[in-house]
Amino acid sequence: MIEQEWEKAKKTAKKYKKLFEDMIVHPNYVKLNGAYYFDVAYLKKGSDRTNGKAIIPGNSGNEKDAMEIHDLIVGFHHTIIGIFTSSDERSRVSPVFYEEALQVSEKGTGEKIEKGKGVIAELGDLLKYLKVEYQKVTDFINGSVEVTEEVNRFLTDQAAKLTACQINMIRLSSDFDGVLADWKEEMENQGLWDQLTRETQKYYIGTLMASGIKNSRAQFNEQPVLPDGSLEKQAASLENTLKEKQAEWIDDSRSKLRWPKH
Incomplete structure (x- = not known):
């Protein structure tokens, strides 16, 4: 039907x-x-x-x-597009990049290695979280969806969780304190860098290059400021920001309506 x-x-x-x-x-x-x-x-x-x-x-x-x-259906599609645009590519990142780096790092010693392991472990945990929450969205919207207020609340909650997760991932990948750069250098000094696969080496070199030319740092600085605490607390803090962006999208849609006339 x-x-x-x-x-x-x-x-x-x-x-x-x-x-x-x-x-x-x-x-x-x-x-x-x-x-x-x-x-x-x-x-x-x-x-x-x-x-x-x-x-x-x-x-x-x-x-x-x-x-x-x-407003209901346009808000729904705004949220969906935002989730796909921001999360789809990152959800495809392989967890192997973090798992392998941690495994090889276990052979190393020293403060720089330990700090690097901490950042890499946190990135790995965030990626797992992102994959789970993003999968909930893709499973939910498989096929035609009857859009209701309840559906929009669910998607807004998911968008907030994914946004908070990604802001944290961008912050860590930006390497403001040089932790990842120091980790890579020390991995090389201890003969461990070459034990990583070529793909994993490329991943971290790409991450450091992005932070070095300020791409990821500029991206991070454009994000809302998150409070300290759990991802759930951080996600809750993003609710008003997401609603404001949705309202802008709705207003733009209204201004372009060909039917109904308004």
């Missing part, structure tokens, strides 16, 4: 598509008063720039109800 509603919405959405535009009709929906509403984006052809928006019903519906559910 949802597939039929979605197909009908696709046909209706074409009426508001302009020349030289691509169109995306998201499969997720809000159900209100027996009608199914879908979020539509009209993009500049060959680009990801959004020229227009619409909230289109399937086989029935009206402008008033479409406008009523606009």
Whole structure:
């Protein structure tokens, strides 16, 4: 049934598509008063720039109800896009980079090695956490999702957890105190660096290069400041920031609506 509603919405959405535009009709929906509403984006052809928006019903519906559910479904897609954009690539990082580095580091001695092990272990734990929480999101949105306030609360919570996790990972990878650089140097001095696989060596060289040219440090400085404490406490502190960004996205969507008229 949802597939039929979605197909009908696709046909209706074409009426508001302009020349030289691509169109995306998201499969997720809000159900209100027996009608199914879908979020539509009209993009500049060959680009990801959004020229227009619409909230289109399937086989029935009206402008008033479409406008009523606009914020709910647009907020949902904003959160999903934010999660994928920020977390998908990092979720693909192999935990082997941390596990192997720790295993080989056990053969070393000295304060620089021990401090490096501490940072690497923390990064490894954060990556495990990120993979678990990100998987919860991908499992949840597999297929069409009926968007509700409860669904949006769940996704906002997940977005906050993943954001807090990533800010911590960026901070550690930025190597502000030179811990990783000192660890690498000492690994070389003790003949341990060459015991790492080529892939793991490249990973840490890339991490240090990024911090050296200030890429990751600049990225970290652009992030919200987190309080000390657990990831859960840090995630809770991000709630207002995430809501503000979502509100900006919703306002932008409203300004580009082709249907319903507003």
